[in-house]
Amino acid sequence: MLDIQRSDLVAGVAGSGTMGRGIAQVLAQCGVRTLVFDSKPGAAHAARDAIGKSLAGLVQKARVSQTEADQTQARIDIVDSLAAFKPCHLVIEAIVEQLAPKQELFKALEALVADTCILASNTSSLSVTAMAAACAKPERVAGYHFFNPVPVMKIVEVVEGELTEPWVGDALMALARRYGHKPVRCKDTPGFIVNHAGRGYVPESLRVLQEGVADFAAIDRILVDAAGFRLGPFGLLDLVGLDVAHGVMKSMHAQYYGESKYQPSFLCDPRVAAGLLGRKTGRGWYKYGKDGVADKIPEAAVPTAKPSSVWCVPELREFLSKFTKIESKPAADSVCFVAPLGHDATTTAIQLNLEAKNTVAIDPLFGFAKRRTLMTTPVTRPEVRDAAHALLASDGVPVSVIRDSAGFVAQRVVAHIVNVGCNIVQQRIASPEDLDSAVMLGLGYPKGPLGTGDAIGAAKILAILEAMFAIYQEPRYCPSPWLKRRAKLGVSLVTPE
Secondary structure: OOOOOOOOOEEEEEOOOHHHHHHHHHHHHOOOEEEEEOOOOOHHHHHHHHHHHHHHHHHHOOOOOHHHHHHHHHOEEEOOOHHHHOOOOEEEEOOOOOHHHHHHHHHHHHOOOOOOOEEEEOOOOOOHHHHHOOOOOHHHEEEEEEOOOOOOOOEEEEEEOOOOOHHHHHHHHHHHHHOOOEEEEEEOOOOOOHHHHOOOHHHHHHHHHHOOOOOHHHHHHHHHHHOOOOOOHHHHHHHHOHHHHHHHHHHHHHHOOOOHHHOOOOOHHHHHHOOOOEHHHOEOOOEEOOOOOEOOOOOOOOOOOOOOOEEEOHHHHHHHOOOOOOOOOOOOOOEEEEOOOOOOHHHHHHHOOOOHHHEEEEOOOOOOOOOEEEEEOOOOOHHHHHHHHHHHOOOOOOEEEEOOOOOOOHHHHHHHHHHHHHHHHHOOOOOHHHHHHHHHHHHOOOOOHHHHHHHHOHHHHHHHHHHHHHHHOOHHHOOOHHHHHHHHHOOOOOOOO
16 A cells, blocks of 8 residues: 655646646645646646745735745646656546546556556546556556645545555545545546536526526525525526536436436526526626626515415414414415425415415425525415515515425425435445535535435425425436435434445
């Protein structure tokens, strides 16, 4: 096994683009002599200069001393050929994201480096096993997927191919800890951990939009204000670029042979064709000014007329009694409030024998402090909808009004995230702990998929999915066995087997 803590450790970085220079910086900062090669003339020297500017910024912010910055720069050597990598204990490639060039690079390196040298790829989407298949010693090849910007995103995925020896993964995990990143270990599967787990948030939000449940801005508001995400799914698509994000969605769906949970939306292709890619084109789902800030989309005005009579299900009585008197039985003119989990307002009204035209639903899953979601049936009278809206907004908390949907917006998106995460650990792609750590650090979610499920309650997530599956009859909403068993046993979703 490679002693990753040795003081004379030498690492090579092949490729000096954005990712390569970030990898070189974190390696040099933790005391590793780092050799950088790029086939493009002048690119490696430009990368070293960029690293110098990055370090100068850290000095200005007092995050490192000038001495530390100088020592880091001194550890970075620009080399003019792959042959200079001969003394390396580890080589990380960060070249073009295509399989054939990566295979050719590793084949060339094998003729130069020692048999114990680890060959690692920063690929985000290619098969590590396929890459290693071109090598005489595939057992020393692994994936080492960093996130951009590397010095800031403190997460790295250690990806083990079918033939990768355990000691290789162990060494890469230890090296990540040495430069202060959180390493997570996973199997060589499409999307690894982070890109795989990310198939819950955006695709289901697109599905909500596709069904006409709410407009994109309302979906963003609900998921940010009520569910606690830092950025709404459509703001995220604009940040990443719709062409890139949609390409990833299509690739993941294809690589999992049409798995319905990862199905892309037909809404994206025409928008890509129209150049509505997001911030980089000045217009995506939102419009962006010269300062890069999105134009605000105003919410509809709050109606003024409140209901004269209100009835609600027991779980809403305490909340709604703050605003009005609650009837013991629904009268002919009562606005009837229900709070379904997973079911739509129509199904709930029928189950409770309520007049659908007088019924509205409130999403209770994330409480009512920052935003309330009000859902109508297809026949809810406009005056009932408006009266319910006026009542719910009377204390100043914003209200989003949506059309009938199994699972509202937040319920269905969050349940989808949890379900995808449960499938990842069920398939032993990653451990429960590594899954949640990777998602929080790599995607910025408030909690990991399993932690989210535990905070809400596995039984509630299961109930939401089962109700949605009953309505849609699609495998997309079929609950994971991992979720089912732990919900029925009443144990945490992070409980390993």
